[in-house]
Amino acid sequence: MDFTYDDEQQALREAVRGLLKGAYADHEARRRTVAEEPGFDRALWGRLAEMGVLGLPFSEADGGVGAGPVEIGIVCQELGRVLAPEPYLASVVHAGGLVAAVGTAEQKADLLGRLSAGELVLAAADTSPGGRWASRADGVRASADGDTWTLDGVADPVVGGESADVLVVTAALPDDGGTGVFLVASDDVVRAGYATADLTRAASVTFAGSAATPLGEPGRDLAASIATISDLTRIMGANQALGVMQTQVRATTDYLKSRKQFGVTLNTFQALTFRAADMYVSLELAQSLVDWATMTIAGGDPEAVAEAADRVGLQVSRSGRHIGQEAIQLHGGIGMTAEYAVGVGTAHLTVLEQWLGNGSHHLTRLAARVDDHELVEAL
């Protein structure tokens, strides 16, 4: 048992941190980037590709690096620390993960190779308007005419969908055949882009007889694979949220030490330092579950990954709301402004949670299973 990073993992963290610091150390740079098309920095995306970061999860045969979950988690944490708007979770972890899980060898080599090289941006369209984290599609329907497939319906929100070149779409198969996954070129759909609460970009995507290519073997129900990739994405989203929370606790601590009121710094007031201590407790508990859930992926058991995703989803919801809300409160008015990273971090935590699965959702799933076990085992 070991909760520490090895030297290579440390080096990866330093490298990614260095690159992102150059881009987003100043929150103004993030503000400028999200305000302009495509809502992230294409040049930075290219440098992440050169560094091998975009290909981390994929096998070398598919043009990737073949790294493990801990490495991907490190990248997500670093992205979270600076609130980077690059669609890493949406494009690489989620959409790329679906391709890697169910694509044919040719599809994987083509799409994942270009994704890893930074030449192609993917987005996963798996949510229907009003939908709530289902692995079974109902907002988009697939129709087959011989070997030709088309899609109809609406997916919304599609995170990163506005600027994606190819959409990886979950759709209901004909005749109650379950849920399939399809590739759709973004030219074949109507996209209405919008900014989310944290000013990253998402889109409403309408399919109207859009030409679609089945990902993997046509006509198979892929709901189980879709669920597993969603769980992996949740765990990586939790890593990203952890990075946000670390920054918020640090920023709040620094602020309490420097900001003066009534002629003294705020850390003179025990009512405030005690609340900062509680934020630290929340952060440590979240870090424990994030590390654990990330390591669980390496075991390769989908049930264990699903369990870990629910557990880390619940903890990060609790810790994220606590830390995010307190970070704003302890900063006072400055925490409410868009020009200061702390409040935007709280917005980002909110977006991550509602995108990937909120605390109530995960608690409901855990509550359904409380009598499946006597004790919850950590190891």
Place this chain on the structure above:
Amino acid sequence: MQLELSPSDAEFRDRMREFFTTQVPQEIRDTVLEGRHLTRDQIVESQQVLNAEGLAVPHWPTEWGGQDWSELQRHLWHEEMQRAGVPLPLAFNASMIGPVIAQFGSEQQKQRFLPDTANLDIWWSQGFSEPDAGSDLASLRTSAVRDGDDWVVNGQKTWTTLGQHGDWIFTLVRTDPEVKKQQGISMLLIDMTTPGVEVRPIELIDGGHEVNEVWFTDVRVPGENMVGEVNSGWTQAKFLLGNERVGVAPVGATKRALATLKQNAADQMQDPLVRARVAELENDLLALELTALRVVANSTDGAPHPASSVLKLQGTVLQQAVSELAVELAGPASLAARADDDSPQEGWARRAAPTYLNLRKASIYGGSNEIQRQIISRTILGL
């Protein structure tokens, strides 16, 4: 990063589990698992079974019965005892005065006390707190005045846990009232049968007799019973309290209590609200357990990880929360707390309210949770 225990640590854990579940008397373990009170004899018997196997004081120097274990192995030992319902070695002996004597005591004190302390042939009490010296321990006033080779002690200690069973008491006494308050304190070991020592019970809100006042009236203590130099007691006290704080995140016991509650209140486990509260507590306990593992895995040279205050704080919060849920699930049956043994109400439900009330202490002793927040904000966050 690696989740699984190494083969040798897994083997270690299995060995502990095997020993605790087969060698400690079932009657004693059932008493713990059902939340009933242990007798003095049961606590002594259990510790002696452990000590015979070298498992009572593994964190002591090896010379005095300790084991050269890693922090992780100590953690596994501690957790497996709690899982199996084995009473933990008496903290006053194993975690408090034993390590202090081993570190600061004279050779004669070590020979005299350490074997008997490990084997619980001496039952130690703690004489630190006073009516006006709680978290502000350095304000203590019990005095020790030189008279020939002896010290003459006068004053009052309070919150002396299980003092009614005590053979000896380790005390902090004021030996110099003229200097800065931390500098005038010494540590004295006092035989509780000495004339002038009086133990008076304090009744608590759960009806139990767990703590006492100890009064000292002209108690003569031989000079050889001072630990370390005169006026060096604050050093020993800090050493001891540091050990006390590390050991107070009862994750294993709280997990066990929640699992038992699920069984006891099985008829209410279909209520979605109850299920949600159980699920949330299980998740909180998992997060705490993993935090404890991170702390022990990253501790070096026995120095506690800075985050160990998190364990005390959150550990007691969850311990209290589980006891609170137990009272709620017991409902009206909990009113029969002090009914006769032939009460038709189930035992767990009758014990629920006293347990809940008793555990309010958890966030007060061992450095109150406010003190823990102070430590976190100052030491870790630098506020």
